[in-house]
Amino acid sequence: MKGMKRVVCSNCGAEAHVSRGRYRFQESGLPNVVLRDIEMIRCPKCHNTDPVIPHLNELMRAIALRVIAKKCLLTGQEIRFLRKYLGMTGEAFCNLLHVDRATLSKWENDEDPVGPQSDRLIRVITIALGEGLQERLGELVRHFKDIQECYHPLRLNASAEALIDQAD
Numbered sequence: 304m305k306g307m308k309r310v311v312c313s314n315c316g317a318e319a320h321v322s323r324g325r326y327r328f329q330e331s332g333l334p335n336v337v338l339r340d341i342e343m344i345r346c347p348k349c350h351n352t353d354p355v356i357p358h359l360n361e362l363m364r365a366i367a368l369r370v371i372a373k374k375c376l377l378t379g380q381e382i383r384f385l386r387k388y389l390g391m392t393g394e395a396f397c398n399l400l401h402v403d404r405a406t407l408s409k410w411e412n413d414e415d416p417v418g419p420q421s422d423r424l425i426r427v428i429t430i431a432l433g434e435g436l437q438e439r440l441g442e443l444v445r446h447f448k449d450i451q452e453c454y455h456p457l458r459l460n461a462s463a464e465a466l467i468d469q470a471d
């Protein structure tokens with residue numbers, strides 16, 4: 304097709320096409336993060352789609368900041384997202400939070416909602432230990448008073464570049 308770069312499918316080796324579009328970034332571990340204007344390598348033969356996610360480290364940091372700044376309590380997927388952002392095992396995270404594995408497992412699987420105090424502790428731990436988040440501690444903690452007792456998941460719909468710009 305006119306104006307499209309030609310590349311090879313990583314799955315089957317057939318000639319694939321590059322196009323741009325919206326991509327639901329489920330690899331983030333969060334269900335409602337839609338990245339706009341993402342380059343995607345699509346294979347017409349096996350229908351494999353490989354997104355090209357730009358600036359992955361900066362993007363994950365920007366998403367982590369949005370999770371920490373959200374005005375509702377953390378959902379299970381968001382707790383797991385922050386733990387993985389820190390590169391921590393469940394056991395290590397439990398030791399910091401002083402909860403047992405069953406409690407963390409119930410939170411992460413949405414079997415039990417996280418309480419408001421544990422929610423804030425998880426946010427503070429993530430800011431303190433997260434790469435490049437420490438300098439935001441004061442600003443983020445001051446917004447804790449705005450957290451409501453609701454569990455709506457974070458929704459993002461923007462380009463990766465816009466999310467990264469807004470995080471700076």
Ligand SMILES: [Zn+2]
Pocket residue numbers: 312313314315316317346347348349350351
């Ligand atoms: Zn293919």
